[in-house]
Amino acid sequence: MSLSGSIVTLSAPTQRLMSVASHLHSQRFKVVVCRNLGPDVMSILEARPELDLVVWPQNSACERSWLMENISGATGVIVMLTDKVNAELLDKAGPSLKVVSTMSVGYEHIDLKEAAQRGLKVGYTPDVLTDAVADLSVMLALMAGRNGGTGVDLVQSGQWANFSWSPFALCGPQLSTTPASPTKTIGFLGFGRIAQATLARLVPFGITHCLYSSNPSSLPNDARDAALVKQHKLQAVSKVDIDELSRESDVLFVLAPGGSETYHIVNETLLRKMKRTSILVNASRGTLVDSDALAKALREGWIWGAGLDVVEGEPNVTVDHPLVKEPRCVIVPHIASATLETRLEMATRAAQNLIGAILGWEMPSQVNLSNVS
């Protein structure tokens, strides 16, 4: 009989006894969970007898007052992007707090300096959403070029029969190369994992050149770029300045971190340099794109179209928003990581990070706080 077989054959009463014994002898930890993480992941947390779970009970963002009230004496907390983790909250939690685990790849809602000063561990969920975001980036590039938004609207509003077909109606620039148009340049603002995963997906569309701009302080990586040229059989993978990136890209993907260093990096100056047939895709953070400048670029035809997963000031984006009014702007509501597989993996990782930090096990994904000051 195998080891796993012998574990399986433990009788239910025996298992209960062991669980009770564990309860009696081990310390118990209060854990605040700011959102129900679904049955698969909540059962991972519930299976740990060491944890006393306090879970926000509603199907909406956790209310600040509830969180402030319940955080006192907690050892760990699982938060979402919408939950601000600042000195006020950490003070309220008190010295028992060991870990803040966020179900997100970004951690701009967490004051890392305050966390570091208190010796906390911070968990996050990188990597697992790379493929979901790359998939959505490709979808947005296609939708922006192919009138995906306008086409859906036309059918949904019952106007298909009134739509007057003509040889070039609802036509836009083709993502794939053609014999008459055999080159295509894809640009990336930011060239990390998600950008490279997006690049890989575009290779069979016949793209020929990849340009990117990244953090000015990061060194060129010629060996990596040469390997990508070979792997994808491209004519070039080159780090260029933002000026060249703007001028040469047929599709420009914005896939860089948010924050003050990239604030409005896509502005009127950049957009005026782009090709009239080009597409802009933003699947990173809304703050990187100046919405007014982009609306003007679309209205005046500086670029062909845009596909956005994020908009500055979201979710407060009303029908009066200048980008919502542009027919060639396709906007989806920040769903780049929204797949069943990826969100399950993110929630699982958030639970594992929390449990690992509390029980002294490995944390699969821990934010490095050693350089935070």
Added chain:
Amino acid sequence: MSLSGSIVTLSAPTQRLMSVASHLHSQRFKVVVCRNLGPDVMSILEARPELDLVVWPQNSACERSWLMENISGATGVIVMLTDKVNAELLDKAGPSLKVVSTMSVGYEHIDLKEAAQRGLKVGYTPDVLTDAVADLSVMLALMAGRNGGTGVDLVQSGQWANFSWSPFALCGPQLSTTPASPTKTIGFLGFGRIAQATLARLVPFGITHCLYSSNPSSLPNDARDAALVKQHKLQAVSKVDIDELSRESDVLFVLAPGGSETYHIVNETLLRKMKRTSILVNASRGTLVDSDALAKALREGWIWGAGLDVVEGEPNVTVDHPLVKEPRCVIVPHIASATLETRLEMATRAAQNLIGAILGWEMPSQVNLSNVS
């Protein structure tokens, strides 16, 4: 001085004289053009002094009465999918007619038997739209899985701020494979050029298996399939029966010809066999899918979602249509070939086919009428 240089240096008056001489000495042919093909392609036709062009003047489908009135004595006609070419029209044209050139890959609007009996040549525009249709097929697969339609609607209607984020809100099945879900089977109903171009585009999404069903009379092509396995590093490319195709496909692409042999091939029986997380994409002809059965499948959750470029009975698809009412059905108005590059190439090919047939030159794409009876 090169030959091309010497041609360029002909003086304008000399060119005019040559054109006039050509007019005087050559026969002239009446050509009816059922749609303005845009400046680039109309200029190709206008540059032929042998042609007397009669062009439908409006930005809408050509009226039948206008076509019937103008076709008499024509040597050639350029038609669209919306222009029915039957015995009535061909009789009206009379014995002068030599060629029918359609700007489309399909020619179900042309009575080939009647054309063959009259010894006509028929031109069409295959191949040139393969990539545009493959691009759109990928877009529809992504939109159907990722709530592309619902997401756009939500932002367009100003509801983003009221949308209650939760870990699994607006989540659907991920097209890309993941470490926890490492296999993905793509199915094709019909496995011609467009299907194979779609397959190639999906390889970097991590798909592992490709299944297809095609015309029962077509022989298995084991060598081709083995080459595709090797080229794309897949675990399998296999011809299977429709039953297995329905059961195994995570995404099922319908990319087969229309007509009686494929009428409602996607029906309730097929849809009931599909996976609950599967996606159906139709970018071929609306008649292949039973709309009522698909609406029922979506409503009752037999499959996850659908992406359609075509709907039976289009363009008469109103807001009351059962598929328009399904939130997980993404519909675009038959725009699979609608890119600037592809439509320009299709219109150019239609002009070349017409000119070739009339002037006795090569027709780039001629329908084979030798087996039509």
